[in-house]
Amino acid sequence: xxxxxxxxxxxGNLYTRPAFVEEKIDGALGQDLPTLLxxxxxTQKSNPDFLPLECLVHLIREFRRQDDQHAMSxxxxxxxxxxxxxxxxxxxxxxxxxxEDVREEILGEFSLLFAEDNPQxxxxxxxxxxxxxxxxxxxxxxxxxxxxxxxxxxxxSLPAEDKSGEEQDIGxxxxxxxxxxxxxxxxxxxxxxxxxxxxxxxxxxxQAKAVLLCYFFGFSExxxxxxxxxxxxxxxxxxxxxxxxxxxxxxxxxxxxxxxxLCQ
Amino acid sequence: MSMNVSDSTPLKDVLYxxxxxxxxxxxxxxxxFARRYPTHAAALTDFAVSIVLDLARGGDDEEPAHAIGSTxxxxxxxxxxxxxxxxxxxxxxxxxxxxxAATQGDVVNPFATLDRKxxxxxxxxxxxxxxxxxxxxxxxxEPATIPPRFTQKVCDELGVPMELVAAHFAAxxxxxxxxxxxxxxxxxxxxxVSFEEAVKKSGLTDEQRxxxxxxxx
Numbered sequence: 001x002x003x004x005x006x007x008x009x010x011x012g013n014l015y016t017r018p019a020f021v022e023e024k025i026d027g028a029l030g031q032d033l034p035t036l037l038x039x040x041x042x043t044q045k046s047n048p049d050f051l052p053l054e055c056l057v058h059l060i061r062e063f064r065r066q067d068d069q070h071a072m073s074x075x076x077x078x079x080x081x082x083x084x085x086x087x088x089x090x091x092x093x094x095x096x097x098x099x100e101d102v103r104e105e106i107l108g109e110f111s112l113l114f115a116e117d118n119p120q121x122x123x124x125x126x127x128x129x130x131x132x133x134x135x136x137x138x139x140x141x142x143x144x145x146x147x148x149x150x151x152x153x154x155x156x157s158l159p160a161e162d163k164s165g166e167e168q169d170i171g172x173x174x175x176x177x178x179x180x181x182x183x184x185x186x187x188x189x190x191x192x193x194x195x196x197x198x199x200x201x202x203x204x205x206x207q208a209k210a211v212l213l214c215y216f217f218g219f220s221e222x223x224x225x226x227x228x229x230x231x232x233x234x235x236x237x238x239x240x241x242x243x244x245x246x247x248x249x250x251x252x253x254x255x256x257x258x259x260x261x262l263c264q
Numbered sequence: 265m266s267m268n269v270s271d272s273t274p275l276k277d278v279l280y281x282x283x284x285x286x287x288x289x290x291x292x293x294x295x296x297f298a299r300r301y302p303t304h305a306a307a308l309t310d311f312a313v314s315i316v317l318d319l320a321r322g323g324d325d326e327e328p329a330h331a332i333g334s335t336x337x338x339x340x341x342x343x344x345x346x347x348x349x350x351x352x353x354x355x356x357x358x359x360x361x362x363x364x365a366a367t368q369g370d371v372v373n374p375f376a377t378l379d380r381k382x383x384x385x386x387x388x389x390x391x392x393x394x395x396x397x398x399x400x401x402x403x404x405x406e407p408a409t410i411p412p413r414f415t416q417k418v419c420d421e422l423g424v425p426m427e428l429v430a431a432h433f434a435a436x437x438x439x440x441x442x443x444x445x446x447x448x449x450x451x452x453x454x455x456x457v458s459f460e461e462a463v464k465k466s467g468l469t470d471e472q473r474x475x476x477x478x479x480x481x
Contacts, residue, residue: 010273010281010300043327053327073412076347080340085328090321104339111343115350118358128280134325139283142314197320209313216316217291229295234309 001026002058007127015131021054028055029062033071040078043085053082053133061126064117076114080107083137090138091145102148106141173254177215199256200249207249209235210242221246278304279311287325289315335481336412344412348430373432374422375401389421390414391475396466399457400433407433409459411479 002025007015017025028036028051039049040056051059056079063071087103096102117126128136180193200208213219213231222232222239232239278301286293289312298305336344375397378386387397399405400418410433419429457465463476 009284010278015284045326072351073344073348073416077336077340077344077412080343081336082327084337084339089328090318092321095321100339104342107339107343108346111347112350115347115354125276125280128284132284135283135287136280138315138318139280139311142311142318146310146314194320197317201317201320208317209309212313212316213309217289217294217312219291229298234294234298234305236306 002029003062005124005127005130007124015127017054017058017130018132021052021058021130024052024055025058028059033074037074037078040075043082053079053137054130056082057126057129057133060114061117061130064114072114076111080111083107083110086134086137087141090141096145096148097152098148102145105148106144109144110137110140170250170254173250173257176257177211177250177253181216196257199253202256203249203252206235207245207252210245211249211253214242214246273301273304275304275307278308282308282311283315288319338480341411341480342408345408345410345415345430348412348415349407349434352430352434373401374418374429375432386421390417391472393466393468393472396462396468399462399466403433404456405433405462406456406458411459414459414476414479 002017002022005015005017009015028039031039036051036059039051040059042049042051044050056075060072060075060079063075084103084107087106091099091103091106093099113126118124128139176196180196200211203211210231213234214221219229219231219234221230221242223230230239231242235242278297282289282293282297294308294312297308301308375383375386378401383394383397387394390397407430415429415433422429460477460480463473468476
């Protein structure tokens, strides 16, 4: 049986692995290294040999505890290669200038977690990765990506004014913002929603935040009730500032989004 | 859900907890966390917005379906070098109960015990030459650029642990007393070059160069 995790959540309860991860770990613990190595490189979930990333993290941490240098040096590169594959879709080459450097930085910093791992001490960060690897990994990579975005010119800047006169009407943009984030998820809707999100991502950060807080999350711009959480309180500004940012954002989006997209 | 305000929790743990709670955060989750951790509210809001924007590049619960292949990229190689260097540093620190300083005086040079014959044999087994081995001995190669497979071969040939070799490569460049080629100039510690540059400037044969460069991929 796998060693219990020691990290606790905000309510003081121990984090626990999902049942499917526990099963996979139990099945893997008795296997020889060549078999584990072969399985660790399977990425199709439907394959019975598939080892989820949560399981791979656990195995490497066990090798670390046993001071098995050879096993660590064998399996950690496999984990890093699978992470690199994820990063190539999350930080593609056309997303940021020098995206390859950003991916390399993320992998380098991530590898240090395994060197510093000490379940008996304070460094138990890897417990998160044994529970929900993808959610933990996005927590890790996003600050590095945001820092890189802030340091670099945005790859997709706002386009010049559309001379064809086919900008979207402001009202249509507002309508689309309201509808897109309320519809149930379908394949067509995903493509349309993702297009809208990519357009929002090109806005200055404060405008993107205002749009998403109000239209995705559904917060009010401001409230007379001081105990209510609003876009203004979350951003630490006044309601008027939020409205100004929304106005600039919608104007910018009307130039980015093509009128014919409304017909989907 | 408990509404205890526990604002002493480090930001990193708050963000992890927020991310672990739901695949896609909603207003209720953000509101709850912002109230529970008011000094982290701005960071939580930024993070929530980043998660939503990240959705445009695919969901967060699936690996790409294509096979990962067996070759190790430069990024993974460099990450492994960083891991090995850090691992040795941490282990030394825990063993001594203090901070480990990788100074020249603290780090064992695993090449120090080699005589002329041993030096030549090592070069032969590593498929390089004495000049290249001398660069390894004197730490003239940037450690992050040395392929892990090559470092492992050095460990195997010298019969020492990986951490020792990694720490040696990571320590500052040095001038070594023993010389295995004639020189009319006084030796001095040089600046580092990448593994690839070292291969190119060491006077290796074509076969040796091809082999060593091949370890980078």
